[in-house]
Amino acid sequence: MEKKLAVVALGGNALLRGDQSGTIDEQEQNTTETLENLVFLIREGYDLVITHGNGPQVGNILMRNDAGEQMYSIAQMPVDICVADSQGGIGYMIERMFRNVLNKHGINKNVVCIVTSIIVNINDPAFSDPQKRIGKIYNKNEADDLALRKGWIFREEIKNVNGYRRVVPSPVPIDIMNQKIIRDLARKGNIVIAAGGGGVPVYIDDKKDVRPAEAVIDKDLASSLLASQIGADEFYILTDVPYIYINYKKPNQEIKEFLNYADALKYLNEGQFAKGSMQPKIEACLNFIKQGGKLSVITEAFKLADKKYGSKITMEYEDDRR
Amino acid sequence: MEKKLAVVALGGNALLRGDQSGTIDEQEQNTTETLENLVFLIREGYDLVITHGNGPQVGNILMRNDAGEQMYSIAQMPVDICVADSQGGIGYMIERMFRNVLNKHGINKNVVCIVTSIIVNINDPAFSDPQKRIGKIYNKNEADDLALRKGWIFREEIKNVNGYRRVVPSPVPIDIMNQKIIRDLARKGNIVIAAGGGGVPVYIDDKKDVRPAEAVIDKDLASSLLASQIGADEFYILTDVPYIYINYKKPNQEIKEFLNYADALKYLNEGQFAKGSMQPKIEACLNFIKQGGKLSVITEAFKLADKKYGSKITMEYEDDRR
Numbered sequence: 001m002e003k004k005l006a007v008v009a010l011g012g013n014a015l016l017r018g019d020q021s022g023t024i025d026e027q028e029q030n031t032t033e034t035l036e037n038l039v040f041l042i043r044e045g046y047d048l049v050i051t052h053g054n055g056p057q058v059g060n061i062l063m064r065n066d067a068g069e070q071m072y073s074i075a076q077m078p079v080d081i082c083v084a085d086s087q088g089g090i091g092y093m094i095e096r097m098f099r100n101v102l103n104k105h106g107i108n109k110n111v112v113c114i115v116t117s118i119i120v121n122i123n124d125p126a127f128s129d130p131q132k133r134i135g136k137i138y139n140k141n142e143a144d145d146l147a148l149r150k151g152w153i154f155r156e157e158i159k160n161v162n163g164y165r166r167v168v169p170s171p172v173p174i175d176i177m178n179q180k181i182i183r184d185l186a187r188k189g190n191i192v193i194a195a196g197g198g199g200v201p202v203y204i205d206d207k208k209d210v211r212p213a214e215a216v217i218d219k220d221l222a223s224s225l226l227a228s229q230i231g232a233d234e235f236y237i238l239t240d241v242p243y244i245y246i247n248y249k250k251p252n253q254e255i256k257e258f259l260n261y262a263d264a265l266k267y268l269n270e271g272q273f274a275k276g277s278m279q280p281k282i283e284a285c286l287n288f289i290k291q292g293g294k295l296s297v298i299t300e301a302f303k304l305a306d307k308k309y310g311s312k313i314t315m316e317y318e319d320d321r322r
Numbered sequence: 323m324e325k326k327l328a329v330v331a332l333g334g335n336a337l338l339r340g341d342q343s344g345t346i347d348e349q350e351q352n353t354t355e356t357l358e359n360l361v362f363l364i365r366e367g368y369d370l371v372i373t374h375g376n377g378p379q380v381g382n383i384l385m386r387n388d389a390g391e392q393m394y395s396i397a398q399m400p401v402d403i404c405v406a407d408s409q410g411g412i413g414y415m416i417e418r419m420f421r422n423v424l425n426k427h428g429i430n431k432n433v434v435c436i437v438t439s440i441i442v443n444i445n446d447p448a449f450s451d452p453q454k455r456i457g458k459i460y461n462k463n464e465a466d467d468l469a470l471r472k473g474w475i476f477r478e479e480i481k482n483v484n485g486y487r488r489v490v491p492s493p494v495p496i497d498i499m500n501q502k503i504i505r506d507l508a509r510k511g512n513i514v515i516a517a518g519g520g521g522v523p524v525y526i527d528d529k530k531d532v533r534p535a536e537a538v539i540d541k542d543l544a545s546s547l548l549a550s551q552i553g554a555d556e557f558y559i560l561t562d563v564p565y566i567y568i569n570y571k572k573p574n575q576e577i578k579e580f581l582n583y584a585d586a587l588k589y590l591n592e593g594q595f596a597k598g599s600m601q602p603k604i605e606a607c608l609n610f611i612k613q614g615g616k617l618s619v620i621t622e623a624f625k626l627a628d629k630k631y632g633s634k635i636t637m638e639y640e641d642d643r644r
Contacts (some may be wrong), residue, residue: 025396060397061407064383064390071389072458074382075345081411085383087402088410091437091521100531101374112500115413115435115515136394181512185503193437200414209422 003047004234005186009220009284010034010052013241013302015090022056024093031097032302033311039105041304047186049230050094051223054086054197061085062135079168080200087115087196094193108146110189116224117177119197122215124171132170132216137163150153169215172201173222178230183230198222224282224284228291235288237281238301244282244311246272261289282298285313325369326556327508329549331527331606332374333561334354337412338621344378346415348606351566352381353419361427363440364625369508371552372416373545376408376519384457401456401490402522402534408435409518416515433513439499440521440544442535446493448478454492495521495544497536498551505552509577520544546606552611557610560623566633568594581635583611607635620634 012018014034020026038043041048061082068074077085093112098111130153138146142166143154152163176182176195186192198217202210220237227235243255246267264286273279285296301311334340336356342348353467363370383404389395400444413435420433452475460468465486467477476486498504498517506515520539523531549557565577566591578589586608595601607618619631 021397024400024403024455028396061386063394063396064386067389067393067396069388070384071393072385073342074385074389077411078346081346081415083410084408088413088437089407091410092406092439093403095437096439096524096532096534103530103532110500110503112439112503114439115410115412115417117418178432181432181507190503202418208425210418210425212418214356322455 002187003045005043005047005230005232006048006182006222006234006236007049007051007230007232008038008236009092009239010050012053012055012303013236013240014238015052015094022060027093028054029278032092032101035101037095037238037305038116039101039107039302039305042107042109042191047189047193049182049186049194049226050098051195051219052090052094052197053219054083054090057080057090058086058197059135066136078212078214079214080202081286083216084115084200087113087200091115091193091196097281098191109189109191111193112177112185113193113196114185114198116182116195117202117210118195118217118225118308119177120171120203120215120217121174121230122203122205122211124169126169126171126215129196130167130169132168132180133157133165134168134216135143135162136167136238138167142196153276161204161295169213170218171201171213171215173217173225176222176226177202179226179229182226186230195222195226213284216266218280218284220281221287222282224288226290227293232288232293234295234297234300235285235293236297236299236304237284238304239281239298240300241278241298242300242303242309244278244298248272248274248278255311257311259311261286261313261315264313289313289315324509325367327369327371327505327523327552327554328363329554329559330363330546330554330558330560331359331545331625332416333545333559333584334374334375334377335562336560337374337416337503341359344382345600349415351421353416357416357420357423358522359560361429361627362425362428364424364431364513371504371508371514371516371548372420372518373517373540373548373555374412374416375517376405376412379412380519381457382406385557388458391423395422399420400484400534401431401536401538402524404523405519405538406437409435409522413515414517415439420423420513423524426584431511431513433515433516433569434507436500436504436507436598438504438517439532440495440517440520440522441497441499442493442523442525442537443496443537444525444533444535446491448491448493449503452489452491454490455479455487456490456538457470457488459483459487464511467515484590491535491539492540493523493535495523495547498544498548499524501551502547504548504641508552517541517548534552538638540606541604542606543609546610549610549615556617557607557615558626559606560626561603561620562622563600563620564625564631565624566600566620570594570596570600577633579633581633583637584633586635599641611637613637
């Protein structure tokens with residue numbers, strides 16, 4: 001019987017927590033702790049594809065690009081190159097830490113990272129309504145100057161932060177490049193790292209050339225699409241909460257450990273899940289189930305190892321596990 | 323009959339010329355022009371693995387790390403992460419430009435980039451005699467401060483440049499990670515981009531953990547090792563001169579279009595080839611031949627397409643072609 005194939009999406013704080021300064025030592029330690037929790041999936045015989053966020057890392061890369069231009073007049077790289085840079089750096093780091101975790105546990109498996117472009121539709125409505133905030137916070141004069149010189153679009157910051165940030169579109173991913181290679185390598189027993197940071201966003205033009213999109217793809221939606229396209233059985237999103245909640249942080253807050261597709265969709269449509277945070281995760285999980293995936297899980301990394309924990313979405317309730 | 327397998331190493335100026343400022347437009351245009359010259363190899367039926375340098379790009383990444391720390395107190399990344407970042411960014415760019423070159427020529431082939439670590443020996447004598455200059459030029463006070471804070475080693479610049487540069491070891495590559503995957507993907511007809519920037523240098527410690535080496539591996543030596551380890555038939559180094567010369571830039575300068583192993587080794591031992599420039603390229607070519615490779619070629623990218631051009635090294639003279 002073919003082994004189960006799982007895609008595991010590592011969230012931002014699986015690699016770097018918000019209260020940390022971002023040194024490589026911190027990143028390597030967090031990554032190791034996160035990957036330790038995946039050992040049980042390997043022991044249970046799963047083939048694995050790992051995806052990951054890149055928020056803090058690509059944020060730093062964008063800031064360094066700004067600083068390098070200001071201090072040393074080094075040409076800034078566009079967003080697609082910055083995302084690709086982050087795939088290389090983070091992918092290598094995850095590969096190395098995973099090799100060492102496997103070595104510690106005496107598990108003989110290989111790890112490989114594929115630089116992954118993901119195709120979006122240039123007519124996606126996101127391109128006329130950029131919403132994803134990236135890079136540093138500028139004052140009004142700086143923002144106006146950059147808008148003029150580089151054509152960047154800015155929005156005023158919210159939540160008591162004074163200033164402006166660049167916004168880029170966050171289009172829907174429609175096709176993962178090299179998905180067959182990713183699947184085949186995973187099916188041969190390699191742990192494959194792919195689609196980092198939501199993938200490098202590209203689009204296909206009228207001549208069928210591949211063009212870069214100045215955009216950022218949501219990493220959970222990208223990971224879910226990858227999971228569907230490679231025929232994964234299960235899809236895991238590791239984040240900073242142990243469960244899916246409804247009425248989150250209200251007096252009537254409720255943990256939802258087992259959800260079926262219809263109920264999760266209902267809660268989503270009710271606006272139960274925070275935009276840009278839990279909402280795209282739920283959407284990603286539902287997309288995967290809708291495309292035939294058997295199980296979506298949202299939980300914290302360190303609770304993953306004990307299968308009692310975490311919230312599970314399936315097409316129907318799994319009554320025997322309730 | 324199995325197709326011929328070739329490894330083609332793209333030199334620094336195949337992607338970015340010394341007289342250019344380093345914008346992404348320049349890099350994409352140069353890369354496209356370089357890759358156009360590889361189309362004939364594909365038409366002749368070769369399976370291809372592409373390697374590349376990263377000198378200007380990783381130099382800029384290191385400078386941006388310095389600037390980001392100074393302006394925004396962003397933690398600097400170590401050399402291994404910077405090299406991995408450059409593999410992601412450059413690898414993605416080469417993949418995209420190659421897809422478009424293939425599209426233009428109506429060739430149906432896939433392109434994929436593998437983030438590649440390369441194992442070095444931590445007891446390599448290079449680690450006690452770091453020679454490879456990287457990053458920005460500092461004044462004496464800055465260099466002393468960084469040496470104290472970060473443990474970096476500096477050397478005074480030469481050739482009328484006033485200041486100090488960080489030096490890192492340039493150890494010999496001994497084993498390419500994921501070489502079987504690289505070979506298999508190439509043998510299935512994918513154009514594989516690998517071992518960028520000489521590979522991310524790592525070593526194996528006493529516990530068999532993979533550790534990062536603060537070092538830079540020569541990209542031609544890394545490419546040659548990859549070519550040998552994947553059983554390539556031919557190895558091409560694309561650089562900024564059309565031929566191998568002896569008595570280079572002297573009155574008795576001589577083009578060497580056909581060289582056998584013994585003569586090339588003799589010239590190498592005579593010191594005919596410039597250190598850090600043509601010398602490692604010749605060494606890389608000779609290593610490949612010694613390990614059983616059939617043909618090493620050194621030439622300019624745009625002369626590659628006409629097989630009459632360029633210098634060729636084989637074990638024996640190819641008398642019929644002289």
